[in-house]
Amino acid sequence: MTTLAALNAASAGGFASALDGIFERAPWVAADAAAARPFADASALHTALMRALENAGEAAFRAFLNGHEPLVAGPLPDSLTASSRLEQGDLPLGALIGADALAALNAAYRQRFGFPFVVALRRRTAADVLRELHRRLAAEPAAEWPQALAEVGHVTRFRLLARLGEPVPGGSIRVELAGPVRALVLEREGQVIARMAAPAGGGVTLWREAPLRLGAYRLLADGRPHDFRPEQAEGETVLPLRGPASG
Structure with missing residues (x-):
């Protein structure tokens, strides 16, 4: 846990290190946002982080999305990051769908869009995650790109608030x-x-x-x-x- 005051006062390297894991396997996002300090509140900080991600361009964003692992139904693999482990572990998809069936949906989504399905698990029931996967699998690629960005925004905002020890809006x-x-x-x-x-x-x-x-x-x-x-x-x-x- 850290504080906004500490982040504003940290070195560029310290700032990026304190926010490691907010953006999945992408420490460069925080490093790029460090120059925009000081931040008045968590919302301003999150806006700057998202702007850094968007400004990096399509290739960097696609690479970032491909750093995410697919949803699993069953035991969580050791390769998941700590944040992903908490988020997936809180939503037992295995009670609703078999591992092979979910893997097939994940594969179909990746084949269609070129990156894995990303969704803010804390905002949905397990059943609704699966509904959303089916819905978005039928979407046009041009529509799915901003949807993926919006979901990244939700995921990272929850992670950032937790890192700062601030409550999630209810x-x-x-x-x-x-x-x-x-x-x-x-x-x-x-x-x-x-x-x-x-x-x-x-x-x-x-x-x-x-x-x-x-x-x-x-x-x-x-x-x-x-x-x-x-x-x-x-x-x-x-x-x-x-x-x-x-x-």
């Missing part, structure tokens, strides 16, 4: 009630994650998480279902219920 799911409801149950990917008696009126926050995992959710209002997918992992997702237990 997301929440809030229900706004406009009619009588007795009980609320929130499911994610078929598993109950929250339940409570509904308030007499107004609204209630059912779930908070940092970040909110994107995926398939279902709100049960007195047993009646309302299926939805949050669009953001940070900020508030509001579900209006406009009638008695309506969805």
Whole structure:
């Protein structure tokens, strides 16, 4: 762990060393961003790091992407970096897909785009990671390039905040009630994650998480279902219920 003040005061080499691992196997990103100091906050630092990556050009970015290892279903290989090991270990894909099937999807993605599938695992459920892999496998290469960059941005921001000891921005799911409801149950990917008696009126926050995992959710209002997918992992997702237990 380090601090923003320490990073601003460090030598160029010390700055790059303190941020090693934020960008997968690419210490040159931090080295290139060092000249932009001082940084006012973590957001400014992350912006400078991403700018250094983007300014390096397509060949360097492609090489950077190819420094990532594919997703695995099962035991994690020793070759994973420490950060990747934590991220993949937190999301047991092996419960949803066999190792050979995932390897085939990974290979198809690499063949189509020329680099491995990169996704911010902390922002999604395991099931949604697989949905995203299928969705992006069907994308046009021109559309996939900026998508990969966006996912790198999410991954590296989470890693940077952890390195600085700063909290990850959270997301929440809030229900706004406009009619009588007795009980609320929130499911994610078929598993109950929250339940409570509904308030007499107004609204209630059912779930908070940092970040909110994107995926398939279902709100049960007195047993009646309302299926939805949050669009953001940070900020508030509001579900209006406009009638008695309506969805």
